[in-house]
Amino acid sequence: MTFRQTRxxxxxxxxxxxxxxxxxxxxxxxxxxxxxxSDALGQGFxxxxxxxxxxxxxxxxADFHAPSRLEDRLDFALDITRIGTSSTDFRIACTGPAxxxxxxxxLVHVDLKNGRSAPWPDALxxxxxxxxxxxx
Amino acid sequence: MTFRQTRxxxxxxxxxxxxxxxxxxxxxxxxxxxxxxSDALGQGFxxxxxxxxxxxxxxxxADFHAPSRLEDRLDFALDITRIGTSSTDFRIACTGPAxxxxxxxxLVHVDLKNGRSAPWPDALxxxxxxxxxxxx
Amino acid sequence: MTFRQTRxxxxxxxxxxxxxxxxxxxxxxxxxxxxxxSDALGQGFxxxxxxxxxxxxxxxxADFHAPSRLEDRLDFALDITRIGTSSTDFRIACTGPAxxxxxxxxLVHVDLKNGRSAPWPDALxxxxxxxxxxxx
Amino acid sequence: MTFRQTRxxxxxxxxxxxxxxxxxxxxxxxxxxxxxxSDALGQGFxxxxxxxxxxxxxxxxADFHAPSRLEDRLDFALDITRIGTSSTDFRIACTGPAxxxxxxxxLVHVDLKNGRSAPWPDALxxxxxxxxxxxx
Numbered sequence: 001m002t003f004r005q006t007r008x009x010x011x012x013x014x015x016x017x018x019x020x021x022x023x024x025x026x027x028x029x030x031x032x033x034x035x036x037x038s039d040a041l042g043q044g045f046x047x048x049x050x051x052x053x054x055x056x057x058x059x060x061x062a063d064f065h066a067p068s069r070l071e072d073r074l075d076f077a078l079d080i081t082r083i084g085t086s087s088t089d090f091r092i093a094c095t096g097p098a099x100x101x102x103x104x105x106x107l108v109h110v111d112l113k114n115g116r117s118a119p120w121p122d123a124l125x126x127x128x129x130x131x132x133x134x135x136x
Numbered sequence: 137m138t139f140r141q142t143r144x145x146x147x148x149x150x151x152x153x154x155x156x157x158x159x160x161x162x163x164x165x166x167x168x169x170x171x172x173x174s175d176a177l178g179q180g181f182x183x184x185x186x187x188x189x190x191x192x193x194x195x196x197x198a199d200f201h202a203p204s205r206l207e208d209r210l211d212f213a214l215d216i217t218r219i220g221t222s223s224t225d226f227r228i229a230c231t232g233p234a235x236x237x238x239x240x241x242x243l244v245h246v247d248l249k250n251g252r253s254a255p256w257p258d259a260l261x262x263x264x265x266x267x268x269x270x271x272x
Numbered sequence: 273m274t275f276r277q278t279r280x281x282x283x284x285x286x287x288x289x290x291x292x293x294x295x296x297x298x299x300x301x302x303x304x305x306x307x308x309x310s311d312a313l314g315q316g317f318x319x320x321x322x323x324x325x326x327x328x329x330x331x332x333x334a335d336f337h338a339p340s341r342l343e344d345r346l347d348f349a350l351d352i353t354r355i356g357t358s359s360t361d362f363r364i365a366c367t368g369p370a371x372x373x374x375x376x377x378x379l380v381h382v383d384l385k386n387g388r389s390a391p392w393p394d395a396l397x398x399x400x401x402x403x404x405x406x407x408x
Numbered sequence: 409m410t411f412r413q414t415r416x417x418x419x420x421x422x423x424x425x426x427x428x429x430x431x432x433x434x435x436x437x438x439x440x441x442x443x444x445x446s447d448a449l450g451q452g453f454x455x456x457x458x459x460x461x462x463x464x465x466x467x468x469x470a471d472f473h474a475p476s477r478l479e480d481r482l483d484f485a486l487d488i489t490r491i492g493t494s495s496t497d498f499r500i501a502c503t504g505p506a507x508x509x510x511x512x513x514x515l516v517h518v519d520l521k522n523g524r525s526a527p528w529p530d531a532l533x534x535x536x537x538x539x540x541x542x543x544x
Contacts, residue, residue, distance in 0.1 A: 010170050011181065012163045012295065014288035016342040017457060017520070021283055022465050023438060026431035027148045034146050038207065045147065046207035049425060057430050061469030067523075070288040071174065071182035112425070115475075147429055152422035152478040153321060153384070158329050159298035159420065166295060185289060193294050197333030203387075206424040248289070251339075282442050283453065284435045299420045306418050310479065317419065318479035343446065343454035 001131050003040050003078040005032045009068050019067035022101075026060070029092055029103055032076045041127035052112045058087065060105035065098075072096050079133040086117035088128055137267050139176050139214040141168045145204050155203035158237075162196070165228055165239055168212045177263035188248045194223065196241035201234075208232050215269040222253035224264055273403050275312050275350040277304045281340050291339035294373075298332070301364055301375055304348045313399035324384045330359065332377035337370075344368050351405040358382075358389035360400050409539050411448050411486040413440045417476050427475035430509075434468070437500055437511055440484045449535035460520045466495065468513035473506075480504050487541040494525040496536055 007028050015021035037055065038044035048054060068074060074096045082089035087108045094100045111118040120128070143164050151157035173191065174180035184190060204210060210232050218225035223244045230236045247254040256264070279300050287293035309327065310316030320326060340346060346368050354361035359380045366372045383390040392400070415436050423429035445463065446452035456462060476482060482504045490497035495516045502508045519526040528536070 008171075010167050011287045011289075011293055012166060014286075015283045016286035016290050016453070017283075017462050017464075018288050018290070019464075021438070022468070023284065023431050023434035026434050030148060030429070030431060031146050035144075044207050045424070046205065049206065054425050056425075056427075056475070057472060059469070059471050060430070061467070063467050064465060067464070069182065070185065071180050147423045147425075148431065150422075150424035151419045152317070152426050153326050153328075153419075154424050154426070155328075157302070157419055158332070159295050159302060162295035162298050166293070181288070190289050192289075192291075192339070193336060195333070195335050196294070197331070199331050200329060203328070280443075282439050284438060302420060303418050307416075316479050318477065321478065341454065342457065343452050 002133065003032075003036045003131055005035055005076045005078075007031070007074050007076065009070055009072040009074060011070065013068075014070055019069055020072075022062070022064060025062065025064075025094070025101055025103075028074070028076070028094075029060075029105075032078055032092060033090070033107070036078055036131075040131065041124060043124060043127070049112075053118065054110050054112055055107050056110060058106045058108045060103060062101050062103040064101045066100055068096055068100050074100060078131070080128050080131040081133065083120070083125060083128050083132060086119050088120075138269065139168075139172045139267055141171055141212045141214075143167070143210050143212065145206055145208040145210060147206065149204075150206055155205055156208075158198070158200060161198065161200075161230070161237055161239075164210070164212070164230075165196075165241075168214055168228060169226070169243070172214055172267075176267065177260060179260060179263070185248075189254070190246050190248055191243050192246060194242045194244045196239060198237050198239040200237045202236055204232055204236050210236060214267070216264050216267040217269065219256070219261060219264050219268060222255050224256075274405065275304075275308045275403055277307055277348045277350075279303070279346050279348065281342055281344040281346060283342065285340075286342055291341055292344075294334070294336060297334065297336075297366070297373055297375075300346070300348070300366075301332075301377075304350055304364060305362070305379070308350055308403075312403065313396060315396060315399070321384075325390070326382050326384055327379050328382060330378045330380045332375060334373050334375040336373045338372055340368055340372050346372060350403070352400050352403045353405065355392070355397060355400050355404060358391050360392075410541065411440075411444045411539055413443055413484045413486075415439070415482050415484065417478055417480040417482060419478065421476075422478055427477055428480075430470070430472060433470065433472075433502070433509055433511075436482070436484070436502075437468075437513075440486055440500060441498070441515070444486055444539075448539065449532060451532060451535070457520075461526070462518050462520055463515050464518060466514045466516045468511060470509050470511040472509045474508055476504055476508050482508060486539070488536050488539045489541065491528070491533060491536050491540060494527050496528075 013024040092103045149160040285296040421432040
């Protein structure tokens with residue numbers, strides 16, 4: 001089951017060339033992932049932080065296909081592509097409606113008390129599994 | 137008629153003290169104003185830029201009443217408090233639901249060809265007038 | 273004694289109109305204030321946070337005089353204009369070399385344990401006093 | 409010849425977990441690349457934009473090795489790892505002094521008039537060649 005979100009390109013996302021500044025795409029990716037954990041899996045990052053847990057990015061890569069401009073409507077489609085003991089891989093395709101960028105990455109479930117990876121709790125693992133799709 | 141928007145506090149808005157970093161409030165203010173011109177007045181900033189027009193901020197000030205935290209739901213209420221020949225004053229109250237910050241500012245309608253202020257076109261003036269309220 | 277810093281305008285600061293997006297000026301203001309406490313007063317915000325202290329912004333206002341563009345060299349001049357029991361007022365003038373913006377604001381020394389203002393320690397008060405100038 | 413830059417972690421870079429928010433690393437990467445073209449190659453992005461040219465990111469990937477915190481001093485080492493007809497690959501290692509992240513990516517020289525890639529001019533190609541190193 002793909003998780004979907006929409007964002008409108010605003011002044012804060014654009015650069016001097018009049019197009020979306022690519023670090024803002026990573027802010028959007030973070031925003032989509034935060035909504036995924038909060039709205040789809042029911043375990044927001046604030047709740048996790050209170051328990052001394054976090055889900056930082058260990059690796060991310062992106063291919064930028066075409067520029068986005070002010071007021072463009074961007075659709076994000078998030079799929080889980082692998083679930084490990086304490087990490088997970090995802091893929092996000094951003095379209096507008098033509099492809100704008102594709103990103104893949106690895107998130108790790110970390111116990112902030114010792115800074116080490118921690119196995120996914122059952123509830124989160126089950127939630128991730130519901131969004132597992134085949135790698136593209 | 138007050139224009140209303142909601143934003144959720146995300147990782148991108150917070151700082152090392154765990155609360156919203158105040159420059160991110162100004163990004164949110166810009167976002168709310170962009171949606172106001174686009175969604176309420178029907179004249180988005182992208183459309184204006186194509187015509188060689190922009191509405192930059194000439195003055196802004198804000199009082200920060202209480203900190204906001206990750207995943208807080210922030211409600212923004214925008215009112216127009218003055219309409220001049222080529223500028224307008226606004227007030228934005230942000231609550232969560234207790235007051236978080238109040239901002240007031242002056243926007244100027246500028247012709248980018250010469251960098252000078254330009255009188256509001258009738259359509260924009262009429263739209264602003266519909267959101268005019270008494271100064272608090 | 274005025275505290276001075278220089279920043280170069282980069283892609284991350286500009287918007288779709290090709291000029292500095294004003295919320296980025298507030299990021300620069302925060303950056304200059306952080307360097308002031310760290311480099312001029314010898315008490316950086318990281319050190320303060322470790323002691324459970326922070327110096328959040330209570331009020332800020334800015335007048336934007338002229339736009340800044342990519343690769344502009346911006347000079348910031350910070351003066352302290354008032355020192356209260358647990359707060360201080362400052363003024364920052366940004367020039368490039370013509371005036372770009374002027375900001376004034378109030379910082380409050382806060383004890384994070386109870387969220388209340390706390391009197392300036394003697395060392396910080398003495399440091400602020402060395403940068404006290406007459407209000408413009 | 410490796411191009412080197414230093415950045416101090418500030419409030420604007422940190423997130424609610426008290427560590428650098430990874431999209432800010434991409435802002436830092438952009439900043440380092442801008443300084444590389446401006447200071448090392450003598451052809452800043454503002455100058456290029458005036459000629460209707462830009463050097464957008466086509467692909468980027470990063471591995472995050474360890475978190476960075478407020479006031480950390482981060483050293484960036486940029487090497488060119490491939491020079492194509494109209495693109496180039498780079499590698500940036502960020503240390504503090506232990507490894508924080510490593511990024512690799514592909515920049516493309518684009519003619520903004522038609523949005524297509526354009527061969528590197530001789531001066532830029534020669535400048536890139538001076539910073540060419542073996543892939544790690």
